[in-house]
Amino acid sequence: MEMNFYRAALLAVTIFFVGCDEAPKPAQTTQPATVLEGKTMGTFWRVSAVGVDAKRAGELQAKIQAQLDADDQLLSTYKNDSALMRFNLSTSLSLWPVNDAMADIVTSALRIGAKTDGAMDITVGPLVNLWGFGPDQQPVHIPTDAQIDAAKAQTGLSHLKVVNEAHRNYLQKDLSNLYVDLSTVGEGYAADHLARLMEQEGIARYLVSVGGALNSRGMNAEGQPWRVAIQKPTDRENAVQAIVDINGHGISTSGSYRNYYELDGKRLSHVIDPQTGRPIEHNLVSVTVIAPTALEADGWDTGLMVLGPEKAKEVVRREGLAVYMIMKEGEGFKTWMSPQFKSFLVSEKN
DSSP, rough: OOSSSSSOOSSSOOOEEOOHHSSSSSSSSSSOEEEEEEEEEEEEEEEEEOOHHHHHHHHHHHHHHHHHHHHHHHHOOOSSHHHHHHHHOOOOOOOOEEEEEHHHHHHHHHHHHTTTTTOTTOHHHHHHHTTOSSSSSOOOOOHHHHHHHHTTTTTTGGGGEEEETTEEEEEEEESSTTTOOOOHHHHHHHHHHHHHHHHHTOSSEEEETTEEEEEEESSTTTSSEEEEEEOOOOOOOEEEEEEEEOTOOOEEEESSSSSEEETTEEEEEEEETTTTTTTOOOOEEEEEEESSSHHHHHHHHHHHHHOHHHHHHHHHHHHTOOEEEEEEETEEEEEEHHHHHHHHEEEEEE
């Protein structure tokens, strides 16, 4: 699945590993970490696992890639034969059977969408495509009000629901051309799925990532907590803004500073506000969320990014979320974190 929704895949991921390589090392490491990497969903995946020998590493690499390929086939909007695109391309308003994974992902997305007052909207694909951040080409000129209104008329969380009948799950839409895009939570789901695979394989110490979403368990190879760096939100340098110990949680960052283009003399962010139908223009440039699962973190970071700093803070306080926000201020940045986030913070750069 290509990450084309509010935020495209960040080839230079805004969250990255630090703990395994930078923790103080004892004289001898008895269980070295094995690092496996690959590509999926238009981005990169990485697994750092403790106690995996070379023979098993090759087998694990194949299992990981096979699982992620299956996730991509479930959620991709770039493959017309994916489970999601078969639903999107159908004009039927009847119940559409889906597997448990799809039902869980959509249910979580709809719940977060409701709690962010529609800011996290998995039906906003027509607007993303209109502005050139989906499979379609970038527009030659900024879309007209009429084009934006026409695309907005095809969106809305109220037009989609998950139905469970006789122990089977279904999706149902009431607009024949409704287009669902799950890439805003796809990385998080895939990271959680990788964590479940590690558990099934009996691996109890790991840090896994898909794009900007991560999940972890246990300690790293040096017996230290897995630590993750949050990148300073600039495309001119790779600098660390903060370091956190995610302590068995999921984490995800959404940033508006990596994926953009200029049109008619204006810089356009890939983060689209479903209410206005236009790219965001506020000064919130990065949102990091730590949650029980990477899927939840992945959904929340997008919704909060769309809301902007003040409305996002209201939601964070109301929901008791662990959130770290970076705002552009003049030529520099200012940061804000919720009380829940402070318990995960190891260090912060000025």
